[in-house]
Amino acid sequence: MTHSLAIETQDLGRAYKIREAKKKEAKTLVALRDVSLQVPRGELFGLLGPNGAGKTTLIKILTTLLAPTAGWARVAGFDVARAPNQVRPRINMVSGGESSGYGLLTVRENLWMFAQFYGIPTKPANARIDELLATLKMSDRANTKSSDLSTGLRQKTNIARGFLTDPQVLFLDEPTLGLDVGASRDVRAFVRGWINADRARTLLLTTHYMVEADELCDHVAIINQGRVLACDAPANLKQRLQREAIFHLEVSPLKDSVLPMLQALPGVCQVTHHPADDRAALDFILADESVLGAVINTLTQADIRLLRLDKRAPTLEDVFVNLVGRSIEEVERADPSPA
Amino acid sequence: MPILPPLEKDTGWRLFLRTVIGRAYPRVVGMQRERSWLFFEVMLPTLAVAAYVFVYRAMRAPEEYVGFVVVGGAMTAFWLNVLWAMSSQLYWEKEQGNLALYIIAPNSLMAILLGMAVGGLYATTLRAAGVILLGSWLFQVQYAVTSLPALLAVFALAMTALYGMGMMLSSVFLLLSREAWHLSNLAQEPIYLLSGFYFPIKHFNFWIAASASIIPLTLGLDAMRQLVFPSGATLGFLSVPVEIVILSILCVVFLVAAQGLLGYMERLAIREGRLTESRR
Amino acid sequence: MFNLRAEIENREWVPWRSFRIATWLGWQIESNWTDPFLFAVYSIVKPLASALILVVMYGVITNGDFTSPLFPYIYLGNAFYMYVGAVMTGVSWSVIDDREHYKTLKYIYTAPVDYMAYLIGRGVARVLTGSFSVLITIGCGVAFLRVPIHVAAIDVPLFGVTLVIGILLLALLGVLLAGLTLVLAHHAGYLGESVAGALYLFSGAIFPLDILPAWLQPIGFLMPITYWLELLRRALIGSVAEAFPTLAGFSNAHLLLILLALTLVFGVVSVLVFRLCDQRARALGLIDQVTNH
Numbered sequence: 077m078t079h080s081l082a083i084e085t086q087d088l089g090r091a092y093k094i095r096e097a098k099k100k101e102a103k104t105l106v107a108l109r110d111v112s113l114q115v116p117r118g119e120l121f122g123l124l125g126p127n128g129a130g131k132t133t134l135i136k137i138l139t140t141l142l143a144p145t146a147g148w149a150r151v152a153g154f155d156v157a158r159a160p161n162q163v164r165p166r167i168n169m170v171s172g173g174e175s176s177g178y179g180l181l182t183v184r185e186n187l188w189m190f191a192q193f194y195g196i197p198t199k200p201a202n203a204r205i206d207e208l209l210a211t212l213k214m215s216d217r218a219n220t221k222s223s224d225l226s227t228g229l230r231q232k233t234n235i236a237r238g239f240l241t242d243p244q245v246l247f248l249d250e251p252t253l254g255l256d257v258g259a260s261r262d263v264r265a266f267v268r269g270w271i272n273a274d275r276a277r278t279l280l281l282t283t284h285y286m287v288e289a290d291e292l293c294d295h296v297a298i299i300n301q302g303r304v305l306a307c308d309a310p311a312n313l314k315q316r317l318q319r320e321a322i323f324h325l326e327v328s329p330l331k332d333s334v335l336p337m338l339q340a341l342p343g344v345c346q347v348t349h350h351p352a353d354d355r356a357a358l359d360f361i362l363a364d365e366s367v368l369g370a371v372i373n374t375l376t377q378a379d380i381r382l383l384r385l386d387k388r389a390p391t392l393e394d395v396f397v398n399l400v401g402r403s404i405e406e407v408e409r410a411d412p413s414p415a
Numbered sequence: 416m417p418i419l420p421p422l423e424k425d426t427g428w429r430l431f432l433r434t435v436i437g438r439a440y441p442r443v444v445g446m447q448r449e450r451s452w453l454f455f456e457v458m459l460p461t462l463a464v465a466a467y468v469f470v471y472r473a474m475r476a477p478e479e480y481v482g483f484v485v486v487g488g489a490m491t492a493f494w495l496n497v498l499w500a501m502s503s504q505l506y507w508e509k510e511q512g513n514l515a516l517y518i519i520a521p522n523s524l525m526a527i528l529l530g531m532a533v534g535g536l537y538a539t540t541l542r543a544a545g546v547i548l549l550g551s552w553l554f555q556v557q558y559a560v561t562s563l564p565a566l567l568a569v570f571a572l573a574m575t576a577l578y579g580m581g582m583m584l585s586s587v588f589l590l591l592s593r594e595a596w597h598l599s600n601l602a603q604e605p606i607y608l609l610s611g612f613y614f615p616i617k618h619f620n621f622w623i624a625a626s627a628s629i630i631p632l633t634l635g636l637d638a639m640r641q642l643v644f645p646s647g648a649t650l651g652f653l654s655v656p657v658e659i660v661i662l663s664i665l666c667v668v669f670l671v672a673a674q675g676l677l678g679y680m681e682r683l684a685i686r687e688g689r690l691t692e693s694r695r
Numbered sequence: 696m697f698n699l700r701a702e703i704e705n706r707e708w709v710p711w712r713s714f715r716i717a718t719w720l721g722w723q724i725e726s727n728w729t730d731p732f733l734f735a736v737y738s739i740v741k742p743l744a745s746a747l748i749l750v751v752m753y754g755v756i757t758n759g760d761f762t763s764p765l766f767p768y769i770y771l772g773n774a775f776y777m778y779v780g781a782v783m784t785g786v787s788w789s790v791i792d793d794r795e796h797y798k799t800l801k802y803i804y805t806a807p808v809d810y811m812a813y814l815i816g817r818g819v820a821r822v823l824t825g826s827f828s829v830l831i832t833i834g835c836g837v838a839f840l841r842v843p844i845h846v847a848a849i850d851v852p853l854f855g856v857t858l859v860i861g862i863l864l865l866a867l868l869g870v871l872l873a874g875l876t877l878v879l880a881h882h883a884g885y886l887g888e889s890v891a892g893a894l895y896l897f898s899g900a901i902f903p904l905d906i907l908p909a910w911l912q913p914i915g916f917l918m919p920i921t922y923w924l925e926l927l928r929r930a931l932i933g934s935v936a937e938a939f940p941t942l943a944g945f946s947n948a949h950l951l952l953i954l955l956a957l958t959l960v961f962g963v964v965s966v967l968v969f970r971l972c973d974q975r976a977r978a979l980g981l982i983d984q985v986t987n988h
């Protein structure tokens with residue numbers, strides 16, 4: 077790859093025509109709008125946003141599976157719409173929560189089959205399969221039929237398939253979706269190791285796990301409702317909230333009327349409310365620490381007991397809340413449709 | 416993370432060939448893995464063959480008709496394979512999430528379809544041969560092959576045209592989505608009837624037989640009957656050379672149409688974005 | 696105060712409730728007839744094409760002589776045999792459908808239902824949709840192929856009683872297959888087809904049993920479906936049955952008695968096998984297996 081940018085998009089957009097049952101007129105759903113991104117080679121780039129934000133649509137466009145309806149995109153220096161046959165030998169994709177191949181084949185056979193589709197001769201393919209399975213801690217399952225694997229192992233096989241062809245640009249769509257904590261940690265370590273091993277490789281990762289994006293990515297784009305709201309290194313994104321004060325409060329259950337009162341206080345930039353059975357958690361982004369007094373006064377006057385108070389360093393979650401006005405959880409609760 | 420040597424990857428015709436072999440593999444090896452297929456895919460069709468043999472015997476039919484039933488019954492395996500494992504296959508691949516992976520890979524989708532066809536043909540030939548051997552032994556069928564080269568040529572052409580048709584239909588069935596299941600069901604018994612799996616199609620009206628000849632197995636079976644049974648030639652719909660010419664034309668038409676429709680399906684899939692969506 | 700638990704336990708006899716709900720569910724799943732295309736495919740085209748294969752075979756060999764009693768023998772046997780596929784295979788298929796396709800088997804199984812009654816309920820819709828196919832096939836035979844059924848000559852009581860016993864028998868055989876399906880992992884889908892295929896051969900559906908090699912004929916005489924089909928043919932066209940020697944020595948009453956006795960035997964065996972398989976499936980943890988083949 078001679079091009080210095082692995083991925084480049086300009087004003088990229090995608091609209092779907094949706095015909096609802098029993099209605100004659102088609103509705104237009106805009107899944108992606110005006111997305112302009114530049115991802116240099118060697119970078120682990122994160123797309124962060126709630127379900128339905130447009131992450132999968134963007135990946136589909138970049139992997140030549142879907143044509144954009146506006147703008148353009150280049151991957152490995154080639155236009156995805158005009159030169160898909162140049163893009164495809166240089167990429168691969170793994171979608172989390174999915175398995176690939178055929179249940180009647182063993183793990184090794186499935187991986188060998190996909191290696192053939194990329195023109196990899198059997199000997200190097202087998203050597204690579206051995207290495208990948210060892211790294212993913214599943215060498216002992218190489219000869220197990222895929223239909224006999226657990227969900228987590230199927231997903232690991234799918235991940236191995238993506239890395240097997242040594243793509244210049246790899247797209248990982250929610251790779252840890254549905255994996256347990258240990259398996260997720262293995263996958264994250266593997267992803268980081270892969271990119272570090274050769275800086276000509278580029279990896280685009282979508283996730284709605286903030287910690288995952290924070291831990292792994294060199295740069296992160298925050299996406300919501302089809303738009304990119306911010307794009308920078310995680311540290312720089314968090315730096316934006318450096319001037320603000322971030323507090324986490326646990327209080328007795330909140331009455332409905334209290335939240336609007338808190339939101340209306342001068343100096344309160346954002347409040348997110350996480351109700352639980354016997355308590356409620358409140359995350360505040362305040363213009364400065366002095367606003368905290370007014371917050372506590374308001375709670376006390378409303379007979380709300382303060383159970384715990386922490387001052388925190390900003391996280392990507394706070395950045396998202398600051399940009400969108402709601403947490404990822406709240407956005408997903410309000411519109412649970414997947415992308 | 417281990418540092419692996421850079422990969423040398425084949426391109427062009429070598430990649431095409433690798434893809435064909437890769438996609439044929441699950442059918443060549445995977446489908447033989449559980450020995451139970453010998454029972455379910457040889458014994459069951461033989462039961463159906465036996466029922467039709469006994470019907471002919473109840474009608475006091477000439478003994479050659481028993482041979483027609485054995486050969487025709489074995490050939491149903493190819494039709495079922497083309498319907499359920501070729502025509503419907505891209506739809507199943509979509510549902511399993513494999514179709515998107517095939518599209519983003521650098522190979523040609525035509526090579527994927529060809530791999531399915533080669534693998535399916537191999538696995539089905541084993542099954543059909545099993546039914547013919549078992550049926551011929553059980554019912555003491557007598558064969559009199561007049562020309563082995565012609566027989567092999569007819570079989571090869573009929574299979575190329577038939578699997579070419581399956582490759583073409585795979586794109587059509589994908590576009591029709593769930594209706595494909597019903598269409599495959601619809602195309603079972605009516606095709607057994609029209610293609611003359613259990614009797615010579617010469618007994619049909621000329622135009623019905625001619626229309627049924629669009630299914631390559633119709634003429635393939637008719638020509639094979641003429642070449643392996645003593646009275647076959649008198650019961651043939653058209654002469655074997657004419658049937659060979661028509662089968663050759665069908666091969667070209669179906670393979671060209673398969674390529675054209677596959678390209679159309681891929682463009683439509685990328686434009687509309689729905690053909691690679693699994694419904695899970 | 697409203698007591699939900701008491702309401703559930705006392706309101707309705709559990710087997711009846713299970714049967715009733717399953718009948719409704721089966722009807723929702725099977726009611727293809729509301730879609731003209733699907734009705735045409737499954738209730739008209741497929742059954743008629745199957746029948747026409749036999750008609751053409753018969754026409755080719757006899758040069759179109761449809762007056763022989765063999766023709767209605769074959770035609771009616773084939774038409775009524777559709778109930779075997781619809782009911783017996785249908786009842787057992789609902790296990791696979793619930794387990795592998797809808798993935799609801801574990802929820803149904805753990806609900807307070809009588810699973811056997813539930814399975815039989817699922818077969819009711821199959822009886823109704825299967826009846827469309829049988830009626831259409833026989834109607835076409837009478838209208839276009841001169842199958843000699845004369846309404847005035849039909850022995851209605853014999854036909855009604857035989858049909859009801861036969862459908863009950865098929866439902867019970869379906870329960871037997873459903874039990875085996877519960878413990879079968881990989882080839883459950885083939886089971887109904889295998890058994891239906893074997894019975895087609897051994898129950899005199901499309902040829903008299905004496906055409907079978909002598910050593911295979913006893914299997915046919917042990918199958919209740921043999922007597923069921925013979926009685927249905929006798930009830931519709933008495934003369935057809937008399938033309939074949941296989942069961943000519945038996946009166947209608949004799950055949951009915953044999954059918955009843957065999958139904959009872961097969962029914963008891965079916966229930967026992969089902970209960971055994973049910974226990975085994977639970978012991979092996981197979982109730983919610985998905986074979987993924």
